[in-house]
Amino acid sequence: MRVILAQPRGFCAGVVRAIEIVDRALQQHGAPVYVRHEIVHNRHVVDNLRQKGARFVEELDEVPQGAVAIFSAHGVAQTVERDAEARGLDVLDATCPLVTKVHVQGRQYVAAGRTLILIGHAGHPEVEGTIGQIPGTVLLVQSEAEVAQLDLPIDAPLAYVTQTTLSVDDTRGIIDALLRRFTDIVGPDTRDICYATQNRQAAVRELSKEVEVLLVVGATNSSNSNRLREIGSESGVASYLVADGSEVKPEWFTNVRTVGITAGASAPEEMVENVIDALRALGPVDVTTMAGREEKVEFKLPSKLMQPLAAREV
Ligand code: 0CJ
Ligand code: F3S
Numbered sequence: 001m002r003v004i005l006a007q008p009r010g011f012c013a014g015v016v017r018a019i020e021i022v023d024r025a026l027q028q029h030g031a032p033v034y035v036r037h038e039i040v041h042n043r044h045v046v047d048n049l050r051q052k053g054a055r056f057v058e059e060l061d062e063v064p065q066g067a068v069a070i071f072s073a074h075g076v077a078q079t080v081e082r083d084a085e086a087r088g089l090d091v092l093d094a095t096c097p098l099v100t101k102v103h104v105q106g107r108q109y110v111a112a113g114r115t116l117i118l119i120g121h122a123g124h125p126e127v128e129g130t131i132g133q134i135p136g137t138v139l140l141v142q143s144e145a146e147v148a149q150l151d152l153p154i155d156a157p158l159a160y161v162t163q164t165t166l167s168v169d170d171t172r173g174i175i176d177a178l179l180r181r182f183t184d185i186v187g188p189d190t191r192d193i194c195y196a197t198q199n200r201q202a203a204v205r206e207l208s209k210e211v212e213v214l215l216v217v218g219a220t221n222s223s224n225s226n227r228l229r230e231i232g233s234e235s236g237v238a239s240y241l242v243a244d245g246s247e248v249k250p251e252w253f254t255n256v257r258t259v260g261i262t263a264g265a266s267a268p269e270e271m272v273e274n275v276i277d278a279l280r281a282l283g284p285v286d287v288t289t290m291a292g293r294e295e296k297v298e299f300k301l302p303s304k305l306m307q308p309l310a311a312r313e314v
Helices: 013-029 043-052 078-086 097-111 125-133 144-148 168-181 195-207 223-234 269-280 309-313
Strands: 002-005 033-036 054-057 068-071 090-093 115-119 138-141 158-162 213-217 238-242 258-263 286-289
Touching: 002 269, 013 033, 013 043, 013 068, 013 090, 013 097, 043 054, 078 090, 078 125, 097 115, 097 125, 097 158, 115 125, 115 168, 125 138, 144 168, 158 168, 168 195, 195 213, 195 223, 195 258, 213 223, 213 269, 223 238, 223 258, 258 269
Parallel strands: 002 258, 002 286, 033 054, 033 068, 068 090, 115 138, 115 158, 213 238, 213 258
Antiparallel strands: none
């Protein structure tokens, strides 16, 4: 069997930073440190940090007064920030800077007197965070059909922002529908969709031309990973989302000679290796990596974590 690995795939700069924040917090403060929500949507990442002493909670009332609390890469609402302050928590914010950028942009549009539309998926923590970072009403739009249902005058002053991990193509369709329906609407086009999401989607589209089966390494609750699997399916390739090698099913590969593998932005490369090992158990495997874009994006850590330990103790 020929296996072709997508390039780029796997960890993005925001995920590397978020995991590093938890690691460094554990080194500086000792266990336990508390993380609100999965730091990124991946069980292997979460289990690994849990073993080192991180405790994962869904709400801050589960965190003892004065403890270290880390916000996940997906961001939080302002009510969560205020709650943390009221409880005297020592907060480290692992919100991806590209999510924070969307929060800032949304607030600027509202300050300029525009009603804000957020294109995204209901219930996703990034969407809940972004809605909660904007003062006033934010209208959530999930599809082109929902654009038609918006109860707004056609010349209302509007703006839109988007979730960072959406399908570029679906989002373009929704933006076009907004531009067709409303006369005074501004927004970033699809540029709120982050570089990592865009690059992984472009790579998987290319890869899908070469393979009969696509495996996406990632979690079922990972938005960006689900979008990669959808692109494979839309390209006519049998596509499966797997957490690791244990979820790979032999029957997917009957008479299959070429398999593509990619990984969501929150999926560790070890799990890609683990999936390749599962394929090796079925027969000989020849692994290559497609030609693709090299990413050099890096995000700075919060300044609190850059200080030497001694300086913090004074
Ligand atoms: O929302 C983000 C800032 C992306 C974080 C990394 O990916 P993941 O899988 O934790 O999150 P999504 O469900 O948003 O893709
Ligand atoms: Fe940030 Fe995009 Fe990763 S928003 S956490 S760089 S998937």
